[in-house]
Amino acid sequence: MSSCCLNMPNMFPTLASEAFLSSRCIWVNGPVIVGAGPSGLAVGAGLKNQGVPFIILERANCIASLWQNRTYDRLKLHLPKQFCQLPNFPFPEDFPEYPTKYQFISYLESYTKHFDINPHFNETVQSANYNATFGLWRVKTIATGGPNPIGVEYICRWLVVATGENAEKVVPEFEGLQYFGGHVTHACDYKSGQSYSGERVLVVGCGNSGMEVSLDLCNHNANPSMVVRSSVHVLPREVLGKSTFELAVSMMKWLPLWLVDKILLILAHLILGNTEKYGLKRPRVGPLELKNTAGKTPVLDIGAFQKIRSGEIKIVPGIKKFSRGRVELVNGETLEIESVILATGYRSNVPSWLKENELFSSEGVPKNPFPNGWKGKGGLYAVGFTRRGLSGASLDAISVAHDIAKSWKEATKQKKKSMAARHRRCISHF
Numbered sequence: 001m002s003s004c005c006l007n008m009p010n011m012f013p014t015l016a017s018e019a020f021l022s023s024r025c026i027w028v029n030g031p032v033i034v035g036a037g038p039s040g041l042a043v044g045a046g047l048k049n050q051g052v053p054f055i056i057l058e059r060a061n062c063i064a065s066l067w068q069n070r071t072y073d074r075l076k077l078h079l080p081k082q083f084c085q086l087p088n089f090p091f092p093e094d095f096p097e098y099p100t101k102y103q104f105i106s107y108l109e110s111y112t113k114h115f116d117i118n119p120h121f122n123e124t125v126q127s128a129n130y131n132a133t134f135g136l137w138r139v140k141t142i143a144t145g146g147p148n149p150i151g152v153e154y155i156c157r158w159l160v161v162a163t164g165e166n167a168e169k170v171v172p173e174f175e176g177l178q179y180f181g182g183h184v185t186h187a188c189d190y191k192s193g194q195s196y197s198g199e200r201v202l203v204v205g206c207g208n209s210g211m212e213v214s215l216d217l218c219n220h221n222a223n224p225s226m227v228v229r230s231s232v233h234v235l236p237r238e239v240l241g242k243s244t245f246e247l248a249v250s251m252m253k254w255l256p257l258w259l260v261d262k263i264l265l266i267l268a269h270l271i272l273g274n275t276e277k278y279g280l281k282r283p284r285v286g287p288l289e290l291k292n293t294a295g296k297t298p299v300l301d302i303g304a305f306q307k308i309r310s311g312e313i314k315i316v317p318g319i320k321k322f323s324r325g326r327v328e329l330v331n332g333e334t335l336e337i338e339s340v341i342l343a344t345g346y347r348s349n350v351p352s353w354l355k356e357n358e359l360f361s362s363e364g365v366p367k368n369p370f371p372n373g374w375k376g377k378g379g380l381y382a383v384g385f386t387r388r389g390l391s392g393a394s395l396d397a398i399s400v401a402h403d404i405a406k407s408w409k410e411a412t413k414q415k416k417k418s419m420a421a422r423h424r425r426c427i428s429h430f
């Protein structure tokens, strides 16, 4: 048993004014992990291997909700499979180089089963506060799985934040959008271009989502115009049959980052030509440096660029304002459109619930860069915020599970010792 119900009214007095429906307070003899995505599951697996009890709290009704609920049907991993598997459990041998999202989800389900991980689903963490006097975390949730929502409170010594870099969609405000009248959706709710067939669609944003949604729209006979308001690095997914990402990782072992970036840009130029000719201005900073410093992922092209070259995907500049059935662009051009897809990215939600400002920045990501951002003070940990995708999450998970196991074993040994001493004192009284 990892947890038990407790009555601790005086330890963390709840203010009468706090509108919290707390009906249960649960002591967890181990860490609380927030999020059952790849990061949370990988930490859970590492803890299981070392015999440490834990609980995982997940707001959705399933594991890997980003992958199951917030991605489009034809999505495939864009990094080769060896960079996407989690620790201690390889992908099945028959997986292709770039697994489909369904293959990846089925792998994560097998992973969860293999390590016997049982997250608490439909439980959203509302707040987490550290009490320095007791050295304990107080984690408040709302559980919505039953007939009525209930508040639950967990008390623990270790807290693992695994809610991801993509926890919430970014929805910018645009002048006049309320008068547009057509269908407006975020890329996280886009499933397929089928329902857009024959429509003129404005895709806002040119990251991997904007590019892949535009390509999918083309493949379903829709007419996408993609907004590129600043700049973007487009790289071929492969160079002479070898993954560009893998090539970059190999080169990084021997060469400085600036040189790897230069080589990547030369290769991109040889394979794709001059992307700027088509309205895709390149940033001044190289692709890997930009990923490291600003978190902006280069586009790994899976065919959208060819559609841009052929004119099937039209590139347009920034948006000035919307009006009924139209959008006006910053260059003065007006487009008639039926729908808008906002491929405007994601953000962390950590600042909305974690009451802490040493490990995490106000943007909800660790202040210290990789590889020093996974551990905070007072038993706080961060997993999956390295801007290095699934391979970064796996490295974090290994460090975190190892560190918690060490600390949990020490704490457990000490507790056993003090209980034995108390037992001896009791016996000596008789």
Ligand SMILES: Cc1cc2nc3c(=O)[nH]c(=O)nc-3n(C[C@H](O)[C@H](O)[C@H](O)COP(=O)(O)OP(=O)(O)OC[C@H]3O[C@@H](n4cnc5c(N)ncnc54)[C@H](O)[C@@H]3O)c2cc1C
Pocket: 034, 035, 036, 037, 038, 039, 040, 057, 058, 059, 060, 063, 064, 065, 066, 067, 071, 075, 076, 077, 078, 079, 083, 084, 123, 124, 125, 126, 162, 163, 164, 165, 166, 167, 349, 353, 383, 384, 385, 388, 389, 390, 391, 393
């Ligand atoms: C479309 C898309 C494609 C991608 N493709 C790749 C790829 O090919 N390769 C790669 O390496 N990376 C890729 N990534 C990056 C992606 O971030 C990782 O693949 C991976 O999902 C990160 O795992 P995570 O567990 O850190 O975060 P997530 O997968 O986002 O999981 C976090 C979990 O926390 C839960 N949660 C959030 N807030 C709360 C709360 N308050 N209380 C309880 N639960 C909460 C969420 O519901 C979610 O289930 C992609 C990202 C996107 C958006």
Ligand SMILES: NC(=O)C1=CN([C@@H]2O[C@H](COP(=O)(O)OP(=O)(O)OC[C@H]3O[C@@H](n4cnc5c(N)ncnc54)[C@H](OP(=O)(O)O)[C@@H]3O)[C@@H](O)[C@H]2O)C=CC1
Pocket: 075, 076, 077, 078, 079, 172, 187, 204, 205, 206, 207, 208, 209, 210, 212, 227, 229, 230, 231, 296, 297, 318, 319, 343, 344, 345, 346
């Ligand atoms: N196959 C795969 O594996 C896929 C992976 N992904 C991953 O998911 C993550 C998120 O990617 P993505 O969803 O593309 O988000 P990104 O953050 O990478 O891109 C957001 C885009 O929206 C633009 N944007 C934001 N606000 C505005 C605005 N007000 N007006 C115009 N443009 C705007 C940004 O432009 P600007 O740069 O000017 O701010 C940028 O082009 C990435 O890590 C990506 O690699 C995504 C899709 C597929």
Ligand SMILES: O=C(O)C(=O)Cc1c[nH]c2ccccc12
Pocket: 078, 079, 245, 291, 297, 298, 300, 387, 388, 389, 390
């Ligand atoms: O898919 C993503 O968003 C990732 O974070 C994976 C990733 C990590 N480092 C990169 C460098 C170039 C392209 C993708 C990635």
